[in-house]
Amino acid sequence: MMDFIGLLAFGDTGWGDEMLKGALMTVLVSVSAMAIGLIVSIFGTMSKMSSNKLVRSIGNTYTTIVRGIPELLVIYLLYFGLNNAVMGIAKGVFGYNQYIELPVFFVAAIAVGLISGAYSTEVIRGAFLAVPKGQVEAAKSVGMNRFLIFHRVLVPQVLRYALPGLGNVWQLTLKDTALIMVTGLVEIMRQAHIGAGSTHEPFVFYTAAACLYLILTTVSSQALNSAESWANKGVRRA
Amino acid sequence: MSLSDSYFQMCDALPGREGVLNFNLMCDNLPVLLQGVPLTLELVFVSLSLGFCLALGVALMRISNNRALNIVARSYVFYFRGTPLLVQIFLIYYGLAQFDFVKESFFWPFLREAYWCGILALMLNTGAYTAEIIRGGLQSVPFGQIESARAMGMSGLLLYRRIIFPIAFRQALPAYGNEMILMVKGTSLVSTVTLMEVTGIARYIIAKYWTPVEIFLIAGVIYLTINYLVTLIVKKAEYKFTPYLQHQK
Numbered sequence: 001m002m003d004f005i006g007l008l009a010f011g012d013t014g015w016g017d018e019m020l021k022g023a024l025m026t027v028l029v030s031v032s033a034m035a036i037g038l039i040v041s042i043f044g045t046m047s048k049m050s051s052n053k054l055v056r057s058i059g060n061t062y063t064t065i066v067r068g069i070p071e072l073l074v075i076y077l078l079y080f081g082l083n084n085a086v087m088g089i090a091k092g093v094f095g096y097n098q099y100i101e102l103p104v105f106f107v108a109a110i111a112v113g114l115i116s117g118a119y120s121t122e123v124i125r126g127a128f129l130a131v132p133k134g135q136v137e138a139a140k141s142v143g144m145n146r147f148l149i150f151h152r153v154l155v156p157q158v159l160r161y162a163l164p165g166l167g168n169v170w171q172l173t174l175k176d177t178a179l180i181m182v183t184g185l186v187e188i189m190r191q192a193h194i195g196a197g198s199t200h201e202p203f204v205f206y207t208a209a210a211c212l213y214l215i216l217t218t219v220s221s222q223a224l225n226s227a228e229s230w231a232n233k234g235v236r237r238a
Numbered sequence: 239m240s241l242s243d244s245y246f247q248m249c250d251a252l253p254g255r256e257g258v259l260n261f262n263l264m265c266d267n268l269p270v271l272l273q274g275v276p277l278t279l280e281l282v283f284v285s286l287s288l289g290f291c292l293a294l295g296v297a298l299m300r301i302s303n304n305r306a307l308n309i310v311a312r313s314y315v316f317y318f319r320g321t322p323l324l325v326q327i328f329l330i331y332y333g334l335a336q337f338d339f340v341k342e343s344f345f346w347p348f349l350r351e352a353y354w355c356g357i358l359a360l361m362l363n364t365g366a367y368t369a370e371i372i373r374g375g376l377q378s379v380p381f382g383q384i385e386s387a388r389a390m391g392m393s394g395l396l397l398y399r400r401i402i403f404p405i406a407f408r409q410a411l412p413a414y415g416n417e418m419i420l421m422v423k424g425t426s427l428v429s430t431v432t433l434m435e436v437t438g439i440a441r442y443i444i445a446k447y448w449t450p451v452e453i454f455l456i457a458g459v460i461y462l463t464i465n466y467l468v469t470l471i472v473k474k475a476e477y478k479f480t481p482y483l484q485h486q487k
Contacts, residue, residue: 068419068465069458070426072437077458080450178322179427189324196332203333210321210329217320 007195007204015195015205022191023212029108029177029187034170036113037120044121049128059121066118071176078111079183108180116173123165127158160231167224171217178213188212242269264452267443271456274436278464281425281435285360286418292361293368300373311369318366323424326363331355331431356428364421371417375410376402408479415472419465426461436460 010016047059066074083102090096131154139149181189192209196202249265299311318326334340334349348354379402387401429438440457444450 065458065462068462070423070437070461072426072429073440073454073458073461077451077454080454084451175322178324181324182430189322189328192325193328196328201336203329203336206325206329206333210317210325213321213325214317 007199007201008208015191015199015208018191018195019188019205019208019212022186022188023216025185025187026174026177026212027216029105029112029180029185030170030174032105032109033112033116033177034173036109037116037169037173038166040114040117041120041124044117045124045128048121048125063118063121066115067122071112071115072179072182074115075108075111075179075182078114079107082107082110104183104185108177108183108185112173112176112180115176116169119169119172120166123169124158124162126165127161128154130161131157160235163224163228163231167221167228170220170224174216174220175213245269259455260449260452263447263449264456267453268456270443271436271439271453271460274434274439275460275464277433278422278425278435281356281360281428281433282418282422285357285364285425286421288357288361289364289368289421292365293372296365296369297372297376300369301376315366315369318363319370323359323363324427324430327356327359327427327431330359352428352431352433356425356431356433360421360424360428363424364417367417367420368414371410371413372406374413375406375408378409379405404479411472411476411479415469415476418468418472422461422464422468 006014008014008016008019044059044062047055048063050056050059083100086102087100090100135153135157136149139153144152177187178189180187181193184190186194188209192205196205199205246266249262252261252265296311296314299307300315302308330349331352334355340346340349349358383401383405384397387397392400425435426437429435429441432438434442436457440453443453447453
Protein backbone atom coordinates (compact mmCIF):
# COMPACT_ATOMS: atom_id res chain seq x y z
CA MET A 1 0.00 0.00 0.00
CA MET A 2 2.94 2.30 0.75
CA ASP A 3 4.26 1.80 -2.77
CA PHE A 4 0.96 2.89 -4.14
CA ILE A 5 1.15 6.26 -2.42
CA GLY A 6 4.86 6.63 -3.04
CA LEU A 7 4.55 5.86 -6.73
CA LEU A 8 1.76 8.35 -7.27
CA ALA A 9 3.29 11.09 -5.11
CA PHE A 10 3.80 14.54 -6.53
CA GLY A 11 7.17 16.08 -7.26
CA ASP A 12 10.37 14.43 -8.45
CA THR A 13 9.89 11.15 -6.63
CA GLY A 14 6.42 10.12 -7.77
CA TRP A 15 4.31 10.02 -10.88
CA GLY A 16 1.28 11.90 -9.52
CA ASP A 17 1.96 15.19 -11.26
CA GLU A 18 2.81 13.45 -14.53
CA MET A 19 -0.47 11.56 -14.40
CA LEU A 20 -2.37 14.80 -13.75
CA LYS A 21 -0.63 16.43 -16.69
CA GLY A 22 -1.76 13.46 -18.74
CA ALA A 23 -5.31 14.04 -17.56
CA LEU A 24 -5.05 17.68 -18.61
CA MET A 25 -3.91 16.55 -22.05
CA THR A 26 -6.84 14.12 -22.26
CA VAL A 27 -9.23 16.96 -21.47
CA LEU A 28 -7.56 19.24 -24.03
CA VAL A 29 -7.73 16.62 -26.78
CA SER A 30 -11.35 15.78 -25.90
CA VAL A 31 -12.46 19.41 -25.92
CA SER A 32 -10.73 20.13 -29.23
CA ALA A 33 -12.07 16.92 -30.74
CA MET A 34 -15.59 17.69 -29.56
CA ALA A 35 -15.34 21.20 -31.03
CA ILE A 36 -14.08 19.85 -34.34
CA GLY A 37 -16.79 17.20 -34.21
CA LEU A 38 -19.52 19.79 -33.70
CA ILE A 39 -18.31 21.85 -36.66
CA VAL A 40 -18.12 18.70 -38.78
CA SER A 41 -21.58 17.66 -37.63
CA ILE A 42 -23.12 20.94 -38.81
CA PHE A 43 -21.90 20.19 -42.32
CA GLY A 44 -22.76 16.52 -41.88
CA THR A 45 -26.34 17.32 -40.91
CA MET A 46 -26.71 19.84 -43.73
CA SER A 47 -25.46 17.27 -46.21
CA LYS A 48 -27.57 14.40 -44.84
CA MET A 49 -30.72 16.52 -44.93
CA SER A 50 -30.03 18.09 -48.32
CA SER A 51 -32.45 17.56 -51.19
CA ASN A 52 -29.56 16.83 -53.55
CA LYS A 53 -28.97 13.11 -53.84
CA LEU A 54 -25.21 13.37 -54.35
CA VAL A 55 -24.70 15.68 -51.35
CA ARG A 56 -26.86 13.40 -49.24
CA SER A 57 -24.83 10.34 -50.17
CA ILE A 58 -21.60 12.09 -49.15
CA GLY A 59 -22.98 12.66 -45.65
CA ASN A 60 -24.32 9.12 -45.43
CA THR A 61 -21.01 7.63 -46.55
CA TYR A 62 -19.12 9.64 -43.95
CA THR A 63 -21.28 8.59 -40.99
CA THR A 64 -21.54 4.97 -42.15
CA ILE A 65 -17.81 4.52 -42.65
CA VAL A 66 -16.66 6.27 -39.50
CA ARG A 67 -19.23 4.55 -37.30
CA GLY A 68 -18.63 1.19 -38.97
CA ILE A 69 -14.87 0.82 -38.61
CA PRO A 70 -12.98 0.58 -35.33
CA GLU A 71 -11.89 3.89 -33.78
CA LEU A 72 -8.36 2.53 -33.53
CA LEU A 73 -8.25 2.11 -37.32
CA VAL A 74 -9.56 5.65 -37.92
CA ILE A 75 -6.81 6.99 -35.69
CA TYR A 76 -4.10 4.89 -37.36
CA LEU A 77 -5.36 5.82 -40.82
CA LEU A 78 -5.33 9.54 -40.13
CA TYR A 79 -2.06 9.38 -38.21
CA PHE A 80 -0.28 7.91 -41.22
CA GLY A 81 -2.59 9.19 -43.94
CA LEU A 82 -2.53 12.88 -42.97
CA ASN A 83 1.26 12.93 -42.82
CA ASN A 84 1.49 11.23 -46.21
CA ALA A 85 -1.10 13.58 -47.68
CA VAL A 86 0.69 16.68 -46.41
CA MET A 87 4.02 15.37 -47.68
CA GLY A 88 2.43 14.57 -51.03
CA ILE A 89 0.99 18.08 -51.33
CA ALA A 90 4.26 19.65 -50.23
CA LYS A 91 6.12 17.66 -52.83
CA GLY A 92 3.62 18.15 -55.63
CA VAL A 93 2.80 21.82 -55.14
CA PHE A 94 5.88 23.30 -53.49
CA GLY A 95 8.54 20.81 -54.58
CA TYR A 96 9.52 20.31 -50.92
CA ASN A 97 11.16 16.94 -50.57
CA GLN A 98 11.91 16.59 -46.85
CA TYR A 99 10.11 14.46 -44.31
CA ILE A 100 7.24 16.32 -42.64
CA GLU A 101 5.62 15.27 -39.41
CA LEU A 102 2.44 17.02 -38.31
CA PRO A 103 2.11 17.83 -34.58
CA VAL A 104 0.67 14.77 -32.87
CA PHE A 105 -1.87 16.82 -30.95
CA PHE A 106 -3.27 18.19 -34.20
CA VAL A 107 -3.59 14.74 -35.75
CA ALA A 108 -5.13 13.33 -32.58
CA ALA A 109 -7.72 16.10 -32.31
CA ILE A 110 -8.68 15.72 -35.96
CA ALA A 111 -8.92 11.92 -35.76
CA VAL A 112 -11.05 11.84 -32.63
CA GLY A 113 -12.95 14.89 -33.91
CA LEU A 114 -13.96 13.07 -37.09
CA ILE A 115 -15.17 10.10 -35.03
CA SER A 116 -17.18 12.26 -32.65
CA GLY A 117 -18.45 14.30 -35.61
CA ALA A 118 -20.06 11.23 -37.14
CA TYR A 119 -21.96 10.46 -33.94
CA SER A 120 -22.88 14.15 -33.39
CA THR A 121 -24.22 14.31 -36.93
CA GLU A 122 -26.69 11.54 -36.15
CA VAL A 123 -27.69 13.21 -32.89
CA ILE A 124 -28.27 16.63 -34.45
CA ARG A 125 -30.13 15.18 -37.41
CA GLY A 126 -32.39 13.31 -35.01
CA ALA A 127 -33.00 16.53 -33.08
CA PHE A 128 -33.95 18.37 -36.28
CA LEU A 129 -36.42 15.64 -37.16
CA ALA A 130 -37.89 15.85 -33.66
CA VAL A 131 -39.09 19.42 -34.17
CA PRO A 132 -42.79 19.15 -35.09
CA LYS A 133 -43.48 20.04 -38.72
CA GLY A 134 -46.43 22.19 -37.72
CA GLN A 135 -44.12 24.66 -36.03
CA VAL A 136 -42.19 25.31 -39.21
CA GLU A 137 -45.48 25.63 -41.12
CA ALA A 138 -46.83 28.03 -38.50
CA ALA A 139 -43.65 30.10 -38.71
CA LYS A 140 -44.00 30.23 -42.50
CA SER A 141 -47.62 31.25 -42.24
CA VAL A 142 -46.78 34.25 -40.05
CA GLY A 143 -44.33 35.30 -42.73
CA MET A 144 -40.94 34.34 -41.30
CA ASN A 145 -38.24 33.80 -43.89
CA ARG A 146 -35.94 30.77 -43.92
CA PHE A 147 -33.22 32.38 -41.85
CA LEU A 148 -35.64 33.61 -39.22
CA ILE A 149 -37.31 30.20 -38.96
CA PHE A 150 -33.93 28.60 -38.56
CA HIS A 151 -32.72 30.87 -35.84
CA ARG A 152 -35.95 31.53 -33.91
CA VAL A 153 -37.81 28.23 -34.24
CA LEU A 154 -35.39 25.44 -35.13
CA VAL A 155 -32.12 26.19 -33.36
CA PRO A 156 -33.49 26.75 -29.83
CA GLN A 157 -35.42 23.47 -29.93
CA VAL A 158 -32.77 21.45 -31.74
CA LEU A 159 -30.21 22.42 -29.10
CA ARG A 160 -32.50 21.25 -26.35
CA TYR A 161 -33.38 17.96 -28.05
CA ALA A 162 -29.76 17.30 -28.96
CA LEU A 163 -28.30 17.95 -25.53
CA PRO A 164 -28.68 14.44 -24.02
CA GLY A 165 -27.33 12.82 -27.19
CA LEU A 166 -24.42 15.23 -27.38
CA GLY A 167 -23.67 14.43 -23.75
CA ASN A 168 -23.34 10.76 -24.70
CA VAL A 169 -21.07 11.70 -27.59
CA TRP A 170 -18.89 13.68 -25.19
CA GLN A 171 -18.50 10.65 -22.92
CA LEU A 172 -17.62 8.50 -25.95
CA THR A 173 -15.09 11.09 -27.12
CA LEU A 174 -13.50 11.24 -23.70
CA LYS A 175 -13.00 7.49 -23.71
CA ASP A 176 -11.89 7.39 -27.34
CA THR A 177 -8.96 9.66 -26.54
CA ALA A 178 -7.41 6.69 -24.69
CA LEU A 179 -6.70 5.20 -28.12
CA ILE A 180 -4.61 8.23 -28.99
CA MET A 181 -1.82 6.63 -26.97
CA VAL A 182 -0.81 4.69 -30.10
CA THR A 183 0.31 7.96 -31.70
CA GLY A 184 2.63 8.70 -28.79
CA LEU A 185 0.76 11.74 -27.48
CA VAL A 186 1.25 11.72 -23.71
CA GLU A 187 -2.27 11.66 -22.29
CA ILE A 188 -3.52 9.56 -19.35
CA MET A 189 -3.12 6.20 -21.05
CA ARG A 190 0.30 6.86 -22.54
CA GLN A 191 1.56 8.24 -19.24
CA ALA A 192 0.26 5.18 -17.40
CA HIS A 193 1.96 2.96 -19.98
CA ILE A 194 5.27 4.80 -19.54
CA GLY A 195 4.97 4.63 -15.76
CA ALA A 196 4.04 0.95 -15.82
CA GLY A 197 6.99 0.21 -18.09
CA SER A 198 9.61 1.98 -16.04
CA THR A 199 8.48 0.86 -12.58
CA HIS A 200 7.11 -2.63 -13.37
CA GLU A 201 3.97 -1.75 -11.43
CA PRO A 202 1.34 -1.90 -14.19
CA PHE A 203 -1.57 -2.53 -11.83
CA VAL A 204 -0.97 0.69 -9.89
CA PHE A 205 -0.67 2.83 -13.00
CA TYR A 206 -3.60 1.41 -14.94
CA THR A 207 -5.78 1.62 -11.83
CA ALA A 208 -4.75 5.25 -11.45
CA ALA A 209 -5.62 5.82 -15.12
CA ALA A 210 -9.00 4.14 -14.64
CA CYS A 211 -9.70 6.38 -11.63
CA LEU A 212 -8.80 9.51 -13.60
CA TYR A 213 -11.19 8.48 -16.37
CA LEU A 214 -13.91 7.74 -13.81
CA ILE A 215 -13.45 11.19 -12.29
CA LEU A 216 -13.64 12.83 -15.71
CA THR A 217 -16.76 10.91 -16.77
CA THR A 218 -18.51 11.41 -13.43
CA VAL A 219 -17.83 15.14 -13.33
CA SER A 220 -19.00 15.57 -16.90
CA SER A 221 -22.15 13.54 -16.37
CA GLN A 222 -23.03 15.77 -13.39
CA ALA A 223 -22.38 18.86 -15.48
CA LEU A 224 -24.49 17.47 -18.32
CA ASN A 225 -27.35 16.71 -15.95
CA SER A 226 -27.45 20.26 -14.71
CA ALA A 227 -27.12 21.58 -18.27
CA GLU A 228 -30.12 19.47 -19.26
CA SER A 229 -32.26 20.69 -16.40
CA TRP A 230 -31.23 24.26 -17.25
CA ALA A 231 -32.19 23.76 -20.89
CA ASN A 232 -35.53 22.20 -19.95
CA LYS A 233 -36.53 24.71 -17.31
CA GLY A 234 -39.17 26.27 -19.57
CA VAL A 235 -40.73 22.94 -20.50
CA ARG A 236 -44.04 22.02 -18.97
CA ARG A 237 -44.06 18.56 -17.44
CA ALA A 238 -46.96 16.18 -17.16
CA MET B 239 -5.10 -22.52 -63.15
CA SER B 240 -6.46 -22.37 -59.63
CA LEU B 241 -8.72 -19.68 -58.27
CA SER B 242 -5.99 -18.15 -56.09
CA ASP B 243 -3.60 -18.01 -59.05
CA SER B 244 -6.11 -16.10 -61.11
CA TYR B 245 -6.78 -13.83 -58.12
CA PHE B 246 -3.11 -12.91 -57.80
CA GLN B 247 -2.80 -12.45 -61.56
CA MET B 248 -5.65 -9.96 -61.32
CA CYS B 249 -3.82 -8.22 -58.45
CA ASP B 250 -0.66 -7.90 -60.53
CA ALA B 251 -2.61 -6.10 -63.22
CA LEU B 252 -3.63 -3.35 -60.76
CA PRO B 253 -1.61 -0.12 -60.54
CA GLY B 254 1.38 -0.28 -58.20
CA ARG B 255 3.33 2.45 -56.51
CA GLU B 256 2.90 5.31 -59.02
CA GLY B 257 -0.48 6.58 -57.85
CA VAL B 258 -1.72 7.75 -54.48
CA LEU B 259 -2.39 4.21 -53.30
CA ASN B 260 -0.69 0.97 -54.15
CA PHE B 261 -3.70 -1.09 -55.29
CA ASN B 262 -1.54 -4.02 -56.27
CA LEU B 263 -0.34 -4.34 -52.68
CA MET B 264 -3.84 -3.90 -51.23
CA CYS B 265 -5.15 -6.68 -53.42
CA ASP B 266 -2.22 -8.94 -52.58
CA ASN B 267 -2.69 -8.55 -48.84
CA LEU B 268 -6.46 -8.93 -48.69
CA PRO B 269 -6.28 -12.76 -48.31
CA VAL B 270 -3.68 -12.37 -45.56
CA LEU B 271 -5.91 -9.99 -43.61
CA LEU B 272 -8.92 -12.22 -44.14
CA GLN B 273 -7.10 -14.89 -42.14
CA GLY B 274 -7.74 -12.73 -39.10
CA VAL B 275 -11.51 -12.70 -39.60
CA PRO B 276 -12.20 -16.06 -37.87
CA LEU B 277 -10.43 -14.89 -34.70
CA THR B 278 -12.25 -11.53 -34.78
CA LEU B 279 -15.60 -13.27 -35.16
CA GLU B 280 -14.73 -15.78 -32.46
CA LEU B 281 -13.82 -12.99 -30.03
CA VAL B 282 -17.05 -11.18 -30.83
CA PHE B 283 -19.18 -14.28 -30.50
CA VAL B 284 -17.65 -15.66 -27.31
CA SER B 285 -17.53 -12.32 -25.50
CA LEU B 286 -21.04 -11.35 -26.57
CA SER B 287 -22.53 -14.66 -25.40
CA LEU B 288 -20.69 -14.69 -22.07
CA GLY B 289 -21.35 -10.96 -21.64
CA PHE B 290 -25.05 -11.45 -22.28
CA CYS B 291 -25.36 -14.07 -19.54
CA LEU B 292 -23.45 -11.82 -17.16
CA ALA B 293 -25.61 -8.85 -18.12
CA LEU B 294 -28.81 -10.75 -17.48
CA GLY B 295 -27.69 -11.46 -13.93
CA VAL B 296 -26.51 -7.90 -13.39
CA ALA B 297 -29.75 -6.42 -14.76
CA LEU B 298 -31.81 -8.60 -12.42
CA MET B 299 -29.57 -7.56 -9.52
CA ARG B 300 -30.02 -3.94 -10.54
CA ILE B 301 -33.83 -4.11 -10.40
CA SER B 302 -33.96 -6.28 -7.30
CA ASN B 303 -34.98 -4.87 -3.94
CA ASN B 304 -31.89 -6.19 -2.20
CA ARG B 305 -29.67 -3.21 -1.43
CA ALA B 306 -26.35 -5.06 -1.40
CA LEU B 307 -26.97 -6.70 -4.77
CA ASN B 308 -28.09 -3.38 -6.15
CA ILE B 309 -24.92 -1.60 -5.04
CA VAL B 310 -22.67 -4.34 -6.45
CA ALA B 311 -24.44 -4.18 -9.82
CA ARG B 312 -24.40 -0.38 -9.84
CA SER B 313 -20.68 -0.13 -9.12
CA TYR B 314 -19.86 -2.76 -11.73
CA VAL B 315 -21.80 -0.88 -14.40
CA PHE B 316 -20.39 2.47 -13.25
CA TYR B 317 -16.80 1.24 -13.45
CA PHE B 318 -16.99 -0.51 -16.80
CA ARG B 319 -19.02 2.19 -18.54
CA GLY B 320 -16.90 4.99 -17.11
CA THR B 321 -13.47 3.78 -18.21
CA PRO B 322 -12.12 3.12 -21.71
CA LEU B 323 -12.00 -0.48 -22.90
CA LEU B 324 -8.27 -0.10 -23.47
CA VAL B 325 -7.68 0.54 -19.75
CA GLN B 326 -9.69 -2.55 -18.91
CA ILE B 327 -7.70 -4.71 -21.32
CA PHE B 328 -4.36 -3.40 -20.02
CA LEU B 329 -5.40 -3.80 -16.39
CA ILE B 330 -6.31 -7.43 -16.92
CA TYR B 331 -3.42 -8.37 -19.21
CA TYR B 332 -0.53 -6.39 -17.68
CA GLY B 333 -1.95 -5.42 -14.28
CA LEU B 334 -3.00 -8.80 -12.90
CA ALA B 335 0.28 -10.47 -13.82
CA GLN B 336 2.00 -8.23 -11.29
CA PHE B 337 0.63 -10.17 -8.32
CA ASP B 338 2.17 -13.40 -7.16
CA PHE B 339 -1.09 -14.74 -5.79
CA VAL B 340 -2.63 -14.44 -9.26
CA LYS B 341 0.33 -16.26 -10.75
CA GLU B 342 0.01 -19.08 -8.22
CA SER B 343 -3.74 -19.33 -8.52
CA PHE B 344 -5.84 -21.77 -10.45
CA PHE B 345 -6.68 -19.08 -13.04
CA TRP B 346 -3.14 -18.37 -14.11
CA PRO B 347 -3.14 -20.79 -17.09
CA PHE B 348 -6.01 -18.66 -18.44
CA LEU B 349 -4.84 -15.21 -17.40
CA ARG B 350 -1.42 -15.90 -18.89
CA GLU B 351 -2.95 -16.10 -22.35
CA ALA B 352 -3.67 -12.86 -24.19
CA TYR B 353 -6.69 -14.61 -25.73
CA TRP B 354 -8.47 -15.21 -22.42
CA CYS B 355 -7.51 -11.79 -21.09
CA GLY B 356 -9.01 -10.25 -24.21
CA ILE B 357 -12.18 -12.31 -23.86
CA LEU B 358 -12.46 -11.45 -20.16
CA ALA B 359 -12.05 -7.71 -20.78
CA LEU B 360 -14.47 -7.65 -23.71
CA MET B 361 -16.99 -9.76 -21.81
CA LEU B 362 -16.90 -7.56 -18.71
CA ASN B 363 -17.17 -4.44 -20.88
CA THR B 364 -20.11 -5.59 -22.96
CA GLY B 365 -21.72 -7.06 -19.83
CA ALA B 366 -21.96 -3.60 -18.28
CA TYR B 367 -23.47 -1.93 -21.35
CA THR B 368 -25.80 -4.84 -22.05
CA ALA B 369 -27.00 -4.87 -18.44
CA GLU B 370 -28.22 -1.30 -18.88
CA ILE B 371 -29.87 -2.19 -22.19
CA ILE B 372 -31.65 -5.17 -20.61
CA ARG B 373 -32.68 -3.09 -17.61
CA GLY B 374 -34.18 -0.51 -19.97
CA GLY B 375 -36.04 -3.29 -21.78
CA LEU B 376 -37.33 -4.86 -18.56
CA GLN B 377 -38.52 -1.53 -17.24
CA SER B 378 -40.26 -0.71 -20.50
CA VAL B 379 -42.69 -3.61 -20.02
CA PRO B 380 -46.05 -1.92 -19.33
CA PHE B 381 -47.25 -2.59 -15.83
CA GLY B 382 -50.72 -3.48 -17.09
CA GLN B 383 -49.31 -6.47 -18.95
CA ILE B 384 -47.71 -7.84 -15.79
CA GLU B 385 -50.88 -7.15 -13.84
CA SER B 386 -53.08 -8.98 -16.30
CA ALA B 387 -50.66 -11.91 -16.45
CA ARG B 388 -50.87 -12.11 -12.67
CA ALA B 389 -54.64 -11.96 -12.91
CA MET B 390 -54.49 -14.97 -15.22
CA GLY B 391 -52.56 -16.77 -12.49
CA MET B 392 -49.05 -16.59 -13.92
CA SER B 393 -46.25 -16.01 -11.51
CA GLY B 394 -42.50 -16.29 -11.08
CA LEU B 395 -40.65 -17.89 -13.96
CA LEU B 396 -43.73 -18.37 -16.10
CA LEU B 397 -44.46 -14.66 -15.97
CA TYR B 398 -40.85 -13.88 -16.93
CA ARG B 399 -40.71 -16.47 -19.68
CA ARG B 400 -44.05 -15.75 -21.32
CA ILE B 401 -44.59 -12.02 -20.77
CA ILE B 402 -41.66 -10.00 -19.47
CA PHE B 403 -38.70 -11.42 -21.40
CA PRO B 404 -40.34 -11.44 -24.85
CA ILE B 405 -41.53 -7.84 -24.53
CA ALA B 406 -38.24 -6.67 -23.00
CA PHE B 407 -36.22 -8.46 -25.67
CA ARG B 408 -38.19 -6.81 -28.44
CA GLN B 409 -37.72 -3.38 -26.85
CA ALA B 410 -34.01 -3.88 -26.30
CA LEU B 411 -33.14 -5.33 -29.70
CA PRO B 412 -32.22 -2.10 -31.56
CA ALA B 413 -29.96 -0.95 -28.72
CA TYR B 414 -28.41 -4.41 -28.50
CA GLY B 415 -27.68 -4.28 -32.22
CA ASN B 416 -25.64 -1.13 -31.61
CA GLU B 417 -23.83 -2.88 -28.79
CA MET B 418 -22.95 -5.76 -31.11
CA ILE B 419 -21.40 -3.31 -33.57
CA LEU B 420 -19.48 -1.64 -30.75
CA MET B 421 -18.16 -5.08 -29.80
CA VAL B 422 -16.99 -5.85 -33.35
CA LYS B 423 -15.10 -2.56 -33.25
CA GLY B 424 -13.90 -3.25 -29.71
CA THR B 425 -12.13 -6.46 -30.72
CA SER B 426 -9.64 -4.38 -32.67
CA LEU B 427 -8.21 -3.17 -29.34
CA VAL B 428 -7.02 -6.63 -28.31
CA SER B 429 -4.44 -6.31 -31.07
CA THR B 430 -2.55 -4.14 -28.55
CA VAL B 431 -2.03 -7.22 -26.38
CA THR B 432 -0.53 -9.32 -29.19
CA LEU B 433 -3.65 -11.05 -30.51
CA MET B 434 -3.53 -11.61 -34.25
CA GLU B 435 -7.03 -10.71 -35.33
CA VAL B 436 -7.64 -8.43 -38.31
CA THR B 437 -6.02 -5.32 -36.79
CA GLY B 438 -3.19 -7.41 -35.31
CA ILE B 439 -2.37 -8.89 -38.70
CA ALA B 440 -2.62 -5.44 -40.28
CA ARG B 441 -0.08 -4.09 -37.80
CA TYR B 442 2.19 -7.06 -38.49
CA ILE B 443 2.11 -6.51 -42.25
CA ILE B 444 2.75 -2.79 -41.79
CA ALA B 445 5.71 -3.42 -39.53
CA LYS B 446 7.15 -5.56 -42.32
CA TYR B 447 6.45 -3.49 -45.45
CA TRP B 448 5.68 0.00 -44.08
CA THR B 449 2.54 0.64 -46.13
CA PRO B 450 0.17 1.77 -43.35
CA VAL B 451 -2.52 3.56 -45.32
CA GLU B 452 -3.16 0.76 -47.81
CA ILE B 453 -3.29 -2.01 -45.22
CA PHE B 454 -5.43 -0.13 -42.70
CA LEU B 455 -7.84 0.78 -45.50
CA ILE B 456 -8.42 -2.88 -46.36
CA ALA B 457 -8.77 -3.72 -42.69
CA GLY B 458 -11.38 -0.97 -42.50
CA VAL B 459 -13.28 -2.46 -45.42
CA ILE B 460 -13.29 -5.85 -43.69
CA TYR B 461 -14.73 -4.38 -40.47
CA LEU B 462 -17.27 -2.39 -42.45
CA THR B 463 -18.43 -5.58 -44.15
CA ILE B 464 -18.74 -7.46 -40.85
CA ASN B 465 -20.73 -4.60 -39.32
CA TYR B 466 -22.95 -4.37 -42.38
CA LEU B 467 -23.79 -8.05 -41.99
CA VAL B 468 -24.48 -7.55 -38.29
CA THR B 469 -26.94 -4.73 -39.03
CA LEU B 470 -28.66 -6.89 -41.64
CA ILE B 471 -29.08 -9.74 -39.14
CA VAL B 472 -30.39 -7.38 -36.45
CA LYS B 473 -32.87 -5.88 -38.91
CA LYS B 474 -34.08 -9.35 -39.87
CA ALA B 475 -34.46 -10.26 -36.20
CA GLU B 476 -36.35 -7.05 -35.45
CA TYR B 477 -38.72 -7.76 -38.30
CA LYS B 478 -39.25 -11.30 -37.09
CA PHE B 479 -39.88 -10.38 -33.47
CA THR B 480 -42.35 -7.60 -34.18
CA PRO B 481 -44.97 -9.47 -36.23
CA TYR B 482 -47.68 -6.98 -35.27
CA LEU B 483 -45.78 -4.17 -37.00
CA GLN B 484 -45.10 -6.03 -40.21
CA HIS B 485 -48.14 -4.79 -42.07
CA GLN B 486 -46.94 -1.20 -41.68
CA LYS B 487 -44.09 -1.68 -44.12
